[in-house]
Amino acid sequence: MEGYILPPETLTNEAIASRLKNEVNEQIRQGLIKKRNLVYLELNGCSGNIISLLNGQNPDFEYTLNSMVNLRYSNSLMAAEGEQAIEQLMEVLDEDYILAVEGAVALKNDGLYNVIGRWKGEPFTGLQAAQMLGEKASHILAVGACATHGGVSAAKPNPSESVGLQTVLPDRNIIKLTGCPVNPDWFLGTLAHILLYGEPETDNLNRPLMFYSTLIHDRCPRRPFFDRGIFAEKLGDKTCLFKLGCRGPVTRVDCPTRQWNGHVNWPVGASTPCIGCASFGFPDAMEPFVSYDTTRIVQDE
Amino acid sequence: MNRKIIINPLTRISGFMEIDVTVENNRVVDAKTKGNLFRGFEQMMVGRKPFDAVYFTQRICGICSAAHSMASSIALEDALNITPMEQGRYLRDIIHCCEYLQNHIRHFYQYTVPDFVRMEQNTLLASDHEDFRLPKTVNDRIAKHYFDSLPISRSAHQMLAVLGGKAPHNHGVFIGGVTTQATAEKVVTLDSLLDDIIAFIDDKMIPDVYEIAHYYPEYFQIGGGYGNLLSYGAFDHYGELGTLYVDPLVYAMNTIEAFDESKIKEKIDYSWFQAPADTYNPDSLMPVPDQNKQKAYSWVKAPRYNGLPFEVGPLARLILSGNYQNRVSAMDRTIARALEAKKITAIMKTLLSQIIPDVDVQKKYEVPESGEGRGLVDTTRGALGHWLKIKDKKLSFYQIITPSTWDFSTKDDEGYRGVAEEALIGTPIQNPDKPAEIGRILRSFDPCMSCATHVYRPGKQVKTIKVF
Numbered sequence: 138m139e140g141y142i143l144p145p146e147t148l149t150n151e152a153i154a155s156r157l158k159n160e161v162n163e164q165i166r167q168g169l170i171k172k173r174n175l176v177y178l179e180l181n182g183c184s185g186n187i188i189s190l191l192n193g194q195n196p197d198f199e200y201t202l203n204s205m206v207n208l209r210y211s212n213s214l215m216a217a218e219g220e221q222a223i224e225q226l227m228e229v230l231d232e233d234y235i236l237a238v239e240g241a242v243a244l245k246n247d248g249l250y251n252v253i254g255r256w257k258g259e260p261f262t263g264l265q266a267a268q269m270l271g272e273k274a275s276h277i278l279a280v281g282a283c284a285t286h287g288g289v290s291a292a293k294p295n296p297s298e299s300v301g302l303q304t305v306l307p308d309r310n311i312i313k314l315t316g317c318p319v320n321p322d323w324f325l326g327t328l329a330h331i332l333l334y335g336e337p338e339t340d341n342l343n344r345p346l347m348f349y350s351t352l353i354h355d356r357c358p359r360r361p362f363f364d365r366g367i368f369a370e371k372l373g374d375k376t377c378l379f380k381l382g383c384r385g386p387v388t389r390v391d392c393p394t395r396q397w398n399g400h401v402n403w404p405v406g407a408s409t410p411c412i413g414c415a416s417f418g419f420p421d422a423m424e425p426f427v428s429y430d431t432t433r434i435v436q437d438e
Numbered sequence: 439m440n441r442k443i444i445i446n447p448l449t450r451i452s453g454f455m456e457i458d459v460t461v462e463n464n465r466v467v468d469a470k471t472k473g474n475l476f477r478g479f480e481q482m483m484v485g486r487k488p489f490d491a492v493y494f495t496q497r498i499c500g501i502c503s504a505a506h507s508m509a510s511s512i513a514l515e516d517a518l519n520i521t522p523m524e525q526g527r528y529l530r531d532i533i534h535c536c537e538y539l540q541n542h543i544r545h546f547y548q549y550t551v552p553d554f555v556r557m558e559q560n561t562l563l564a565s566d567h568e569d570f571r572l573p574k575t576v577n578d579r580i581a582k583h584y585f586d587s588l589p590i591s592r593s594a595h596q597m598l599a600v601l602g603g604k605a606p607h608n609h610g611v612f613i614g615g616v617t618t619q620a621t622a623e624k625v626v627t628l629d630s631l632l633d634d635i636i637a638f639i640d641d642k643m644i645p646d647v648y649e650i651a652h653y654y655p656e657y658f659q660i661g662g663g664y665g666n667l668l669s670y671g672a673f674d675h676y677g678e679l680g681t682l683y684v685d686p687l688v689y690a691m692n693t694i695e696a697f698d699e700s701k702i703k704e705k706i707d708y709s710w711f712q713a714p715a716d717t718y719n720p721d722s723l724m725p726v727p728d729q730n731k732q733k734a735y736s737w738v739k740a741p742r743y744n745g746l747p748f749e750v751g752p753l754a755r756l757i758l759s760g761n762y763q764n765r766v767s768a769m770d771r772t773i774a775r776a777l778e779a780k781k782i783t784a785i786m787k788t789l790l791s792q793i794i795p796d797v798d799v800q801k802k803y804e805v806p807e808s809g810e811g812r813g814l815v816d817t818t819r820g821a822l823g824h825w826l827k828i829k830d831k832k833l834s835f836y837q838i839i840t841p842s843t844w845d846f847s848t849k850d851d852e853g854y855r856g857v858a859e860e861a862l863i864g865t866p867i868q869n870p871d872k873p874a875e876i877g878r879i880l881r882s883f884d885p886c887m888s889c890a891t892h893v894y895r896p897g898k899q900v901k902t903i904k905v906f
Contacts, residue, residue, distance in 0.1 A: 179454075181475055181477060182500075182888075183497055183498060183499050183500040183503070183606075183888045184452050184453065184499070184500045184501060184888055185497070185499070185500020185501075185503065185606045185607060186500065187500070188500045188501050188544075188606050189500070189606060191544070191548075191588065191591070191592065192592050192595050192596075192605070194592070197588065197589070197592075198588055199585050199588055202560055202562070203560075207561065207562075208560070208562045209561075209562065210562075211562065212447055212449050212454070213449070213450065213451075213452070213548075214449075214450065214548060214562060214563075215449050215450070215562050215563070216449070216450070216552040216553075216557060216562070216563045216564055216565045216566070217449065217564065217565065217566040218445055218447065218448055218449045218450075218566065218877050219444070219445040219446060219447070219448075219566075220446075221566040222447060222449050222566075223447075243475070243476075246729065250475065250476045251454070251474065251475045251476070252446070252454060252456070252474040252475070253447060253454055253474070254446050254447040254454075255444060255446040255456070260446075263475075288497075289477075289482075289494070289497040290477050292482045292494075293482065293485075294481060294482070296476070296477065296478030296481050296482070296727065297475075297476055297477050297478060299477070317497065317607060318500060318606055318607060370802055371800050371801060371802040371803075372612060372617040372800045373617045373618065373619065373798050373799070373800030374800075397599050397603070397604035397605070398592075398595050398596045398598070398599035398604060398605055399592070399596050399599075401596055401599050401600050401627075402599045402600055402602075402603050402604065403603055403604055404603040404604060404609040405603075406603055407601070407602060407603030407604075407608075407609045407610045407617050407618045408617050408618055408619075408800075409603060409609040409610070409612075409617045412493055412609075414607075420494065420497075424486065424487065424490055425487040425489070425490055426487075426489070426490045426493045426494070427487075427489040427490060427492075427493070427612075428487070428489075429802045429803065429804075
């Protein structure tokens with residue numbers, strides 16, 4: 138390193154970042170900066186989005202919990218159980234909080250198809266929780282296909298009469314993070330934007346443009362095969378999967394570049410068609426997911 | 439004095455569950471477990487394209503989605519009369535192993551540890567009971583491992599995605615085994631990630647579970663239940679390798695015998711379902727929801743084998759395969775999960791060593807006009823079965839019995855309670871105002887109500903004190 142003029146050690150990027158981080162942590166500790174409260178409701182769904190959230194990397198779940206938000210309620214993670222857990226949920230109502238909801242709202246039988254706890258001895262339904270918490274939240278995130286539009290929970294014949302969150306909160310602005318599940322970056326990135334700069338810019342369907350602006354097809358690494366008319370005939374083939382029913386041409390999201398699970402792979406990387414899980418029509422309007430005969434005339438029943 | 443304890447929600451499980459327990463002289467004398475959500479996947483499957491079942495049924499559960507892709511693929515192979523190539527089975531089973539690891543690590547640290555270890559790092563993890571016994575240094579070490587485990591379970595999902603495209607809800611498992619081809623680079627990536635997981639299991643997870651067991655010894659005496667054990671088989675019947683873990687076996691009344699599918703019946707006497715018969719073979723009837731059914735108290739169905747309730751899961755598999763002494767209790771179940779994680783890594787090492795790169799196991803498959811198939815496979819939580827029928831090239835019938843349906847069933851017409859209900863009976867409750875025991879016992883089963891997909895109905899409650 139001789140001959141180079143190095144900045145004083147306290148001016149390196151690492152030192153600055155570390156100083157800022159310590160400063161923020163110290164201010165949080167002293168109560169000068171308040172971490173925002175986050176309520177994470179799981180409703181009628183598979184809990185796949187919170188599992189996906191645990192898969193987040195940079196930021197990861199640990200960073201989110203320690204440096205971004207006070208997670209006040211999560212059925213999957215909180216230590217408290219029973220009515221004590223529901224009490225913790227109710228306490229937040231008097232404070233400022235961001236609401237994240239995964240899962241659909243089941244309307245059947247006044248919501249009794251999805252009871253998330255007991256409150257004062259009575260069943261507390263997902264429907265009640267969505268309306269009660271949704272009304273007072275500063276920002277609302279619908280996380281995953283079931284929350285954004287009903288998703289698989291509302292697949293025909295929709296036995297639980299499930300609907301997306303917006304249906305029961307018609308007057309609220311809800312940021313819609315489609316996907317089954319949501320990629321942790323889509324959720325944590327949107328959350329970070331809210332914390333740092335307010336709500337992100339969205340498209341006409343309320344999806345953040347920073348993740349949902351471009352068709353999968355437009356950035357697909359197999360696009361050259363499409364352009365040259367070289368198509369896969371079965372799963373596992375390494376060419377364009379369009380004729381097997383790939384929904385990349387109609388699905389707006391950044392899977393080809395962002396990929397999944399720490400950027401290691403994505404469905405097309407596994408030589409399977411995109412099934413359009415980040416499209417609003419998923420699943421019914423995206424079926425069949427797999428077909429070996431897409432030159433056929435599709436007849437809707 | 440009779441007291442009723444109701445816990446709802448039981449947190450740190452997958453999905454929603456309510457527990458109703460009656461306590462007499464500080465002992466549990468009656469118990470009911472009830473699932474609190476219903477989506478109706480079996481009805482949703484009717485009329486869909488058969489191949490879509492692989493990706494569709496995964497959406498039953500976000501924590502064990504690969505399990506459903508396994509069962510539906512095997513059921514479709516049965517219906518299409520396809521025998522997958524051994525290389526396809528190896529790769530598919532490696533994907534399945536990744537899910538076991540992700541699930542076991544998360545279940546132990548994120549779901550079980552807060553029951554026994556005082557977590558002070560975050561208010562979310564603050565407990566509502568006082569029964570914490572670990573010395574501070576031990577407590578703090580395991581509490582730190584709660585966070586250390588996160589990148590490890592994450593990397594198990596990362597391995598899954600290397601072959602399966604993404605996790606949860608992978609795209610790789612399919613008819614014939616997998617859609618992807620292994621490459622040398624992928625094998626090395628998997629092996630490298632696996633070594634870090636093995637080190638974590640050896641150095642932290644297994645010592646931690648034994649440390650907890652040491653300070654909570656009475657949990658070896660409670661939470662046992664019937665002690666009947668069942669497995670559909672896991673990582674078994676390879677041509678070249680034989681069985682790497684466990685064959686399809688059952689254990690009851692001190693005897694181990696071969697599993698026989700014809701002895702499985704589902705019962706719905708106490709479940710909110712209606713069908714021409716209350717006891718039926720899983721491939722014969724699809725009961726429909728009926729909330730007005732008298733005497734039913736829950737919408738959990740009750741699978742029985744040879745007329746008896748059977749426990750499924752890691753402890754059942756370890757005992758049936760001769761890898762664990764024959765004891766059944768809440769703590770044995772928890773230890774079994776950690777020991778099985780270790781066992782799974784050894785299976786993965788063997789499977790990885792068998793992989794031949796660049797073998798394409800996929801074909802262009804044809805949906806038959808009609809047919810039927812079953813996919814029975816042991817998954818993370820235990821025995822999972824999918825039964826399907828095809829008519830006019832579409833699914834006309836779908837039946838699913840999940841592991842949590844075995845463990846969290848209702849009672850039946852013979853008077854047998856569900857396995858988890860029975861496990862609670864007789865449990866001493868130290869402090870009925872803050873009953874730590876119930877959640878600990880139930881969580882030892884790793885309940886998954888998302889899979890069990892039930893309905894809640896408020897029944898007539900006995901006038902008692904409610905403790906939450």
